Amino acid sequence: MNKIISKLIKEHSLTLNEYQKLTCGYNEELAAVLRDEAVRLRKEIYGNAVYIRGLIEISNICKNDCLYCGIRKSNGLFERYRLSSDEILECCDYGYTLGFRTFVLQGGEDGFFTDEYLCELVAKIKKEHPDCAVTLSLGERSEESYKKLFHAGADRYLLRHETADSDHYSKLHPENLTFENRISCLESLKKTGFQVGCGFMVGSPYQTPEAIAKDLKFIEEFKPDMCGIGPFIPHKDTPFRDYPAGSVDFTCFLLSIIRIIKPDILLPSTTALGTLSENGREKGILSGANVVMPNLSPEEARSRYMLYNNKLNTGVESAEKLEELKQRINAIGYEIVTDRGDIKK
Ligand code: SAH
Numbered sequence: 001m002n003k004i005i006s007k008l009i010k011e012h013s014l015t016l017n018e019y020q021k022l023t024c025g026y027n028e029e030l031a032a033v034l035r036d037e038a039v040r041l042r043k044e045i046y047g048n049a050v051y052i053r054g055l056i057e058i059s060n061i062c063k064n065d066c067l068y069c070g071i072r073k074s075n076g077l078f079e080r081y082r083l084s085s086d087e088i089l090e091c092c093d094y095g096y097t098l099g100f101r102t103f104v105l106q107g108g109e110d111g112f113f114t115d116e117y118l119c120e121l122v123a124k125i126k127k128e129h130p131d132c133a134v135t136l137s138l139g140e141r142s143e144e145s146y147k148k149l150f151h152a153g154a155d156r157y158l159l160r161h162e163t164a165d166s167d168h169y170s171k172l173h174p175e176n177l178t179f180e181n182r183i184s185c186l187e188s189l190k191k192t193g194f195q196v197g198c199g200f201m202v203g204s205p206y207q208t209p210e211a212i213a214k215d216l217k218f219i220e221e222f223k224p225d226m227c228g229i230g231p232f233i234p235h236k237d238t239p240f241r242d243y244p245a246g247s248v249d250f251t252c253f254l255l256s257i258i259r260i261i262k263p264d265i266l267l268p269s270t271t272a273l274g275t276l277s278e279n280g281r282e283k284g285i286l287s288g289a290n291v292v293m294p295n296l297s298p299e300e301a302r303s304r305y306m307l308y309n310n311k312l313n314t315g316v317e318s319a320e321k322l323e324e325l326k327q328r329i330n331a332i333g334y335e336i337v338t339d340r341g342d343i344k345k
Contacts, residue, residue: 001025009037012261013220019213022257031253031287038256038288041263046290048334051266051341053102053135054095054296054319057305058083062108064139065174068204070235070306071108077237081304082112083297085121092125095296096132098322099338103129104158104293106137113138115145119152126153133340135197140181143188150192157189160199160228164218165211172204186222195343197226197266202254203246204232212254220261225343226291227258227265230272233308248277252287259288266291266343275312281325282332291341292329294319 004018014022022030059082060071070078083091092103103125107113118138125134135156136149146157161182163169169179189196200215201207219227231246251273259267268291269284277283281292295302295313302313316325326336 001030005030005033008257008260012263014216016210016213016217019216020209023212023216023254024209026250026253028249031249031256034253034256034260035287038259039286042259042288042290045264045344049290049337049339049341050285050329050334051102051291051339052100052322052336053104053268053291053293053341054091054098054100055104055106055293056083056088056091056095057107057295057297057301058088058105059107059110059113060301060305061110061112063111064109064177066177067172067174067239068201068232068235068308070238070308070311072238075237078306079304081301082110083301085117085124087298088121089124089128091296091298092129092132095319096129098319099336100296100319101129101131101338101340102133102135102156103296104135104137106158109139115148119148122149122152122154131340133342140177140185143192146185146188146192146194150194154194156195156197156226158197158199158226158228159185159189160197160201161186161215161218163200163204163207163211164214165208168204168206168208168211171206186224190222195225197228198222198224199226199228199230201232201246201272202229202251203244205240205243207232216254216257216261219258223262225266226268227262228268228270229254229258230270231276233272233275233311235306235308245276248273248280248283252283255284255287255289264344266341268293271295271312271317272308274317275308275310281316282328285329285334286332292325292336294322294325
């Protein structure tokens with residue numbers, strides 16, 4: 001194990017086999033060693049700054065039927081909504097006054113959002129807030145569409161790869177969604193010029209140690225600017241309702257490994273971590289994460305954007321409680337800054 005650890009620290013790269021051995025060797029002692037290195041690297045590049053992103057959940061209407069996701073098309077047990085452009089702009093204006101300099105527009109794959117509509121919206125946000133970054137997280141679109149959005153001013157795009165094992169991918173998604181297409185979208189996004197984020201769920205049903213090793217190898221080779229990982233959490237109205245949630249501590253262990261693989265990566269401590277554990281967000285930061293994404297969506301939208309059970313949207317998850325979040329981050333030795341928070345290459 002010591003050989004693998006020193007190789008990872010020195011070369012930021014392992015073979016699939018080594019990644020698997022490393023993650024299977026997970027225990028608190030090993031986690032502490034990797035955490036120290038992850039925190040050291042993170043401090044070297046980002047000091048003690050924590051970047052914030054204002055998350056705006058623009059629609060819970062989705063044409064897809066991902067088996068894990070609460071807002072999947074087949075779930076008829078909740079109310080659907082879509083924010084108007086004016087509502088989204090209001091969220092940005094409010095977020096700006098709170099100190100947000102990045103807005104993340106996330107949503108289901110809602111056919112209403114044509115390229116023309118989204119380009120106009122992005123251009124408006126960038127015109128009103130030229131010092132802010134706009135991140136989109138709206139799923140799979142064509143390369144043409146990604147190009148238009150980029151030229152309209154969008155800076156970043158988040159599209160989790162969900163799992164880098166194609167068999168596993170097919171167990172998490174309906175037949176019409178393929179691993180090949182997911183990866184080809186990520187390649188297109190990169191080619192277009194976006195800062196790109198990938199990521200996966202930890203502890204999703206059917207996830208094997210091989211799949212996790214492939215996720216880490218994928219991150220090493222794809223070299224994303226951002227990477228969102230969070231524990232899987234079951235949603236009661238999905239086919240995965242009876243599967244157990246992923247582990248907070250194991251997610252934090254993987255955050256440390258990802259920081260070591262790519263020291264300059266923008267790594268969020270996700271809402272799912274905060275949902276499963278009262279101090280999950282802090283644990284993520286202390287394991288090497290450097291981003292948090294409080295919720296800026298209007299109140300009515302939040303309770304309807306339920307990707308999984310009990311998803312947090314109040315307390316320190318909400319933008320209104322930014323002061324409290326700031327204090328909690330200060331208490332562990334870090335500082336939330338007013339900054340676009342681009343990757344420092
Ligand atoms: N439609 C967009 C946004 C999806 S929601 C897209 O396809 O990218 C954002 C992320 O939430 C997903 O990529 C997924 O990794 C995560 N997610 C969805 N359901 C979840 C669950 N039950 N538990 C944990 N994370 C979940």
